[in-house]
Amino acid sequence: MDDFYRDEILEHYRHPHNKGRLEQPDITYEDHNPFCGDRIGIDLLIKDNRVADVRFWGQGCAISQASASMLTDEIKGMTLDEVKTLNKDDILDLLGIPIGPVRLKCALLSLKALKAGVWGMDKWPDEE
Amino acid sequence: MNETIVIPTLDVEAIKQDFPILQRKVHGRALHYLDNAATSQKPRAVLETLDTYYREYNANVHRGVHTLSEEATARYEGARAKIARFVNARSPKEIIYTRNATEAINLVAYAWGLANLRPGVRVVSTEMEHHSNIVPWQLVTQQAGAGLSYVPFDEDGRLQLDALDRALEDGRTKLVAFTAASNVLGTINPVKEIVARIHAAGALCLVDAAQAVPHLPVDVQDWDCDFCVFSGHKMMGPTGIGVLYGRRALLEEMPPFMGGGDMIREVRLTGSKWNELPWKFEAGTPAIAEAIGLGAAVDYLTALGMERLRAHEVELVTQAWERLGEIPNLKRLGPPPPERSGLVAFAVDSIHPHDLAAILDQEGIAIRAGHHCAAPIHEKLGIAASARASFYIYNTPEEIDLLVAGIYRAKDIFAI
Numbered sequence: 001m002d003d004f005y006r007d008e009i010l011e012h013y014r015h016p017h018n019k020g021r022l023e024q025p026d027i028t029y030e031d032h033n034p035f036c037g038d039r040i041g042i043d044l045l046i047k048d049n050r051v052a053d054v055r056f057w058g059q060g061c062a063i064s065q066a067s068a069s070m071l072t073d074e075i076k077g078m079t080l081d082e083v084k085t086l087n088k089d090d091i092l093d094l095l096g097i098p099i100g101p102v103r104l105k106c107a108l109l110s111l112k113a114l115k116a117g118v119w120g121m122d123k124w125p126d127e128e
Numbered sequence: 129m130n131e132t133i134v135i136p137t138l139d140v141e142a143i144k145q146d147f148p149i150l151q152r153k154v155h156g157r158a159l160h161y162l163d164n165a166a167t168s169q170k171p172r173a174v175l176e177t178l179d180t181y182y183r184e185y186n187a188n189v190h191r192g193v194h195t196l197s198e199e200a201t202a203r204y205e206g207a208r209a210k211i212a213r214f215v216n217a218r219s220p221k222e223i224i225y226t227r228n229a230t231e232a233i234n235l236v237a238y239a240w241g242l243a244n245l246r247p248g249v250r251v252v253s254t255e256m257e258h259h260s261n262i263v264p265w266q267l268v269t270q271q272a273g274a275g276l277s278y279v280p281f282d283e284d285g286r287l288q289l290d291a292l293d294r295a296l297e298d299g300r301t302k303l304v305a306f307t308a309a310s311n312v313l314g315t316i317n318p319v320k321e322i323v324a325r326i327h328a329a330g331a332l333c334l335v336d337a338a339q340a341v342p343h344l345p346v347d348v349q350d351w352d353c354d355f356c357v358f359s360g361h362k363m364m365g366p367t368g369i370g371v372l373y374g375r376r377a378l379l380e381e382m383p384p385f386m387g388g389g390d391m392i393r394e395v396r397l398t399g400s401k402w403n404e405l406p407w408k409f410e411a412g413t414p415a416i417a418e419a420i421g422l423g424a425a426v427d428y429l430t431a432l433g434m435e436r437l438r439a440h441e442v443e444l445v446t447q448a449w450e451r452l453g454e455i456p457n458l459k460r461l462g463p464p465p466p467e468r469s470g471l472v473a474f475a476v477d478s479i480h481p482h483d484l485a486a487i488l489d490q491e492g493i494a495i496r497a498g499h500h501c502a503a504p505i506h507e508k509l510g511i512a513a514s515a516r517a518s519f520y521i522y523n524t525p526e527e528i529d530l531l532v533a534g535i536y537r538a539k540d541i542f543a544i
Binding site: 013 | 481512
């Protein structure tokens with residue numbers, strides 16, 4: 001069980017980083033997972049083509065919320081080009097637990113919203 | 129030799145032995161399968177029936193004059209007769225094989241709906257339906273330019289029948305499609321009373337019995353319903369086989385749903401004539417093994433006795449309702465037992481149902497998490513999703529203890 005929901009994930013779920021809204025985001029995008037009703041939106045503040053600040057909002061399971069919390073930490077300071085190259089393996093590395101095919105959509109929801117916002121993509125990151 | 133009538137006693141441990149899958153382990157633990165409203169497990173009798181068909185008399189039905197085809201046809205039609213008796217249809221001609229309940233609803237929506245719906249009339253559904261009893265009606269009423277409205281449910285999860293009466297008042301309602309038992313709320317609707325109100329207003333009804341036929345004694349003549357649908361896989365049968373029961377006169381009037389082989393009497397390049405019931409609605413090679421397998425499932429359920437099966441589920445669901453009610457910050461959905469089907473959907477504060485289901489899975493306990501293909505119910509209740517434990521004949525009170533212990537463990541993990 002400890003392997004399954006390791007402490008770091010639970011910690012991010014209980015106390016998510018970067019949760020909330022930005023007052024004047026340059027990019028904002030919200031997406032949801034119709035399978036479970038999870039919903040995640042992302043606000044980005046862009047300066048010199050880099051992520052100067054980021055917030056996420058929404059609701060969902062521990063996997064979707066923790067991955068959003070970790071992902072938003074990760075992208076601060078990244079260039080938009082770097083954000084565009086993020087893929088499902090980056091998220092799985094951040095989470096560090098095995099994710100089955102059904103819950104992969106939970107894990108990738110924040111990345112999907114992020115990339116849709118930055119890139120205008122509407123596919124799941126594992127369908128590229 | 130004297131024939132002895134074997135009355136099976138309701139020995140759940142013995143019944144479990146009939147289901148090979150219940151012997152398997154999940155994450156090193158014994159499997160506790162509490163997701164029966166999604167699909168049931170299959171007894172050995174059904175598995176062996178499928179195997180025997182393919183090994184011994186695999187052939188197409190209604191086509192060949194050779195021995196295998198005759199045997200296959202006899203068993204395929206024999207299963208139809210068993211199903212007709214099981215729900216007390218007047219004749220096997222009123223039993224149409226479909227892929228599942230969803231396809232059966234689509235059959236009525238398209239074949240009956242497109243012939244009978246037009247601007248100025250409406251179909252009525254309810255707020256407690258599975259998506260399968262909402263979306264086909266949206267598609268067909270849109271196409272026909274007809275209206276679609278929904279009967280709401282009250283805070284106890286019961287249909288507001290006065291709203292149904294109002295929808296029936298102006299004579300524009302042509303059909304009411306409603307569930308006999310909700311797959312989320314567990315509500316068992318008073319089908320007979322609802323049907324009487326619908327008929328008094330001159331409308332027809334379609335009863336979604338996908339959660340009723342597997343768990344309750346069902347008598348379509350007693351209900352007096354016009355259409356009734358259910359799925360084989362939720363009642364111990366294979367996937368890919370379902371049933372539309374329809375009143376014979378209505379089925380006779382309806383145009384076919386799909387065209388192809390087996391559903392025609394006469395084909396000319398200038399036009400065709402339809403086969404008689406029930407084959408008019410069964411185009412192409414059907415799910416032969418699955419239909420015969422469903423017949424075996426009906427035999428198994430009949431031998432158990434639906435009254436006895438229901439009594440077992442009432443016992444389990446009453447215990448589950450009470451035990452879950454003792455857990456802090458847990459909200460149970462729907463009306464209290466005994467007037468509910470053998471399932472309980474619930475939401476635990478601060479634990480998403482997916483997380484709860486994932487943690488229980490680690491203990492070998494299988495429950496459903498999500499909106500259970502009934503998103504409008506969750507929207508109305510103001511929750512994104514719920515967890516659901518649903519029982520069947522092979523579940524035990526000990527499994528409810530394990531479920532409750534698992535929920536407490538999840539609360540510990542999430543420290544709430």
